Amino acid sequence: MTIDAPEAATEGAQSAEYDAIIVGGGFAGMYMLHQMRQLGFTSHVIEAGSDVGGTWYWNRYPGARCDIESLSYQYSFDDSIQREWNWSERYATQPEILEYARFVADKLDLRSGMQFDTRVTAAHYDDATNRWDVETDQGDRYSGRFLIAGTGCLSVPRLPDYEGLDAFEGDWYHTGDWPHEGVDFTGKRVGVVGTGSSGIQSIPVIAEQADSVTVFQRTPNFSIPAHNAPLTQEQRDENKQVFQEMRREMETAAPARAGGAMQIPKAFDLTDEERQQRYEQLWDMGGVAFLTSCADLLVNKQANDTAASFVREKIHELVTDPKVAELLSPHDHPLGAKRICVDTGYYDTFNQENVSLVDLHAAPIEAITAKGIRTADAEYEFDAIVFATGFDAMTGALLAMDIRGRDGVSLNDVWAEGPRTYLGLQVVGFPNLFTITGPGSPSVLSNMLISIEQHVDWISDCLEYMRERDLGTIEATPEAQDAWVQHVNDIGDATLFPQANSWYVGANIPGKPRVFMPYVAGVGPYRQKCDEIAAAGYEGFELAKEAATV
Numbered sequence: 001m002t003i004d005a006p007e008a009a010t011e012g013a014q015s016a017e018y019d020a021i022i023v024g025g026g027f028a029g030m031y032m033l034h035q036m037r038q039l040g041f042t043s044h045v046i047e048a049g050s051d052v053g054g055t056w057y058w059n060r061y062p063g064a065r066c067d068i069e070s071l072s073y074q075y076s077f078d079d080s081i082q083r084e085w086n087w088s089e090r091y092a093t094q095p096e097i098l099e100y101a102r103f104v105a106d107k108l109d110l111r112s113g114m115q116f117d118t119r120v121t122a123a124h125y126d127d128a129t130n131r132w133d134v135e136t137d138q139g140d141r142y143s144g145r146f147l148i149a150g151t152g153c154l155s156v157p158r159l160p161d162y163e164g165l166d167a168f169e170g171d172w173y174h175t176g177d178w179p180h181e182g183v184d185f186t187g188k189r190v191g192v193v194g195t196g197s198s199g200i201q202s203i204p205v206i207a208e209q210a211d212s213v214t215v216f217q218r219t220p221n222f223s224i225p226a227h228n229a230p231l232t233q234e235q236r237d238e239n240k241q242v243f244q245e246m247r248r249e250m251e252t253a254a255p256a257r258a259g260g261a262m263q264i265p266k267a268f269d270l271t272d273e274e275r276q277q278r279y280e281q282l283w284d285m286g287g288v289a290f291l292t293s294c295a296d297l298l299v300n301k302q303a304n305d306t307a308a309s310f311v312r313e314k315i316h317e318l319v320t321d322p323k324v325a326e327l328l329s330p331h332d333h334p335l336g337a338k339r340i341c342v343d344t345g346y347y348d349t350f351n352q353e354n355v356s357l358v359d360l361h362a363a364p365i366e367a368i369t370a371k372g373i374r375t376a377d378a379e380y381e382f383d384a385i386v387f388a389t390g391f392d393a394m395t396g397a398l399l400a401m402d403i404r405g406r407d408g409v410s411l412n413d414v415w416a417e418g419p420r421t422y423l424g425l426q427v428v429g430f431p432n433l434f435t436i437t438g439p440g441s442p443s444v445l446s447n448m449l450i451s452i453e454q455h456v457d458w459i460s461d462c463l464e465y466m467r468e469r470d471l472g473t474i475e476a477t478p479e480a481q482d483a484w485v486q487h488v489n490d491i492g493d494a495t496l497f498p499q500a501n502s503w504y505v506g507a508n509i510p511g512k513p514r515v516f517m518p519y520v521a522g523v524g525p526y527r528q529k530c531d532e533i534a535a536a537g538y539e540g541f542e543l544a545k546e547a548a549t550v
């Protein structure tokens with residue numbers, strides 16, 4: 001059996017059989033659906049939320065914004081989208097990004113191919129029919145020749161296993177699963193646990209409203225000011241003219257640490273004064289671009305130390321109490337080896353009288369009590385607790401579904417020691433399963449929109465290639481996967497990333513195997529590799545014509 005020819009495909013038919021089942025209606029699933037339609041494949045998107053948007057549908061906490069500039073954080077596949085859409089600020093808020101996703105869904109009529117409020121619970125490959133049998137929590141059963149996971153890298157919120165949470169008499173929230181009606185903290189005593197990007201973005205906003213905010217910090221993070229501002233009409237118009245050209249440059253870029261096209265200097269090619277000046281410039285510019293201040297920041301610890309010291313000095317300048325400033329200053333990991341944060345007024349917030357900081361390294365949380373939080377040396381009373389404690393990143397959403405490949409083998413078992421993929425796109429033993437921005441691809445180390453478009457385009461080309469040649473299945477070979485995993489590890493090990501206890505290595509989840517999951521070579525070299533593999537007839541994949549035995 002092969003993929004339906006375009007003329008035979010009937011989108012929207014009542015049949016529960018599709019060419020592809022797409023899991024997730026975020027930016028990945030949305031574009032994948034559009035491409036499938038363009039190519040005449042039938043497909044069906046299953047999404048847990050009540051609308052499109054994925055991570056931006058759920059992460060509605062106060063202050064939620066993207067840390068990639070809005071003018072870059074948008075689709076490029078259809079130029080009319082960026083021409084018709086107008087971003088209001090340098091860094092878009094969550095509501096505006098969600099509005100953008102809705103705008104695209106309206107424009108391309110995407111919702112008609114999507115089923116909302118539904119979770120995929122199981123997806124099993126049937127060796128007899130060479131199809132994926134998919135079950136949902138609504139009792140649906142679908143069949144797809146292809147299973148395409150657009151499940152996101154940061155979509156499964158992680159709540160630590162605290163004793164006593166059920167007994168807490170106040171309200172509690174997780175930043176990654178925020179109430180849609182919003183939360184009014186006026187007059188409340190609020191505890192916030194966690195100081196990653198979500199904590200750092202939400203704390204200043206909660207502190208504007210609440211009576212008091214107590215921040216529970218286990219590990220301080222490096223945060224760079226966003227210097228957010230409204231965009232002018234002129235800036236927007238200018239961007240519309242150059243957007244496609246700029247995007248093509250970004251898509252082929254080598255990472256800054258490799259020198260890149262921008263001729264970025266190495267830290268010790270500069271004098272102390274020049275280096276300081278460069279850090280000042282990038283600090284004033286704001287945002288994650290600070291990591292591009294020197295080409296070797298993520299490969300040379302001494303170089304990294306110079307940038308880390310610069311940021312620590314800034315923290316001491318911004319925070320008036322030197323003890324608090326020191327507690328907020330990271331010393332345990334190289335700058336950027338954990339996802340760098342981008343903030344608006346985070347450090348200043350600790351100068352407010354209603355904000356205090358608790359050091360969990362000195363006294364860890366022992367339990368949640370009826371009244372609040374008990375640490376090893378004190379008990380704190382709250383009306384509300386906000387857990388900004390992160391996600392089961394990169395593998396969490398895939399492993400939450402019961403995915404079984406050939407011979408009923410479970411993905412959970414195959415990845416028991418950590419994820420193994422070929423190109424972050426396929427897994428040996430799971431034919432016709434594709435993972436958009438899967439582990440082993442640049443994913444979270446890139447602008448996600450760039451990586452999503454690249455993967456969706458690659459998968460679309462692959463499906464067309466198979467249709468043209470009457471091929472039924474594609475599966476990574478064990479040799480290609482082993483070599484890719486080795487390569488991902490080798491280049492990861494040549495950087496400072498593995499030195500941090502980050503979610504990049506799964507360190508935030510007790511018991512999760514410690515494996516550095518993203519591919520660090522940069523989206524340009526990665527794209528080139530993927531394109532070469534496709535041009536060589538999908539080297540490292542086995543493509544079979546095999547007919548179903550039913």
Ligand code: NAP
Pocket residue numbers: 065066067068154160161175193194195196197198199201216217218219339342360365388389390391444503508
């Ligand atoms: P995160 O970076 O994993 O931070 C979680 C925080 O919770 C950390 O400070 C962590 O401390 C703390 N924590 C976890 N378990 C704890 C426990 N048992 N007791 C005390 N503290 C605990 O999660 P996140 O802030 O949600 O961000 C995750 C990623 O999502 C970001 O890195 C970013 O890629 C993305 N994100 C992006 C944006 C944006 O675009 N601006 C916004 C939000 C999120 P330790 O460090 O000690 O583990």
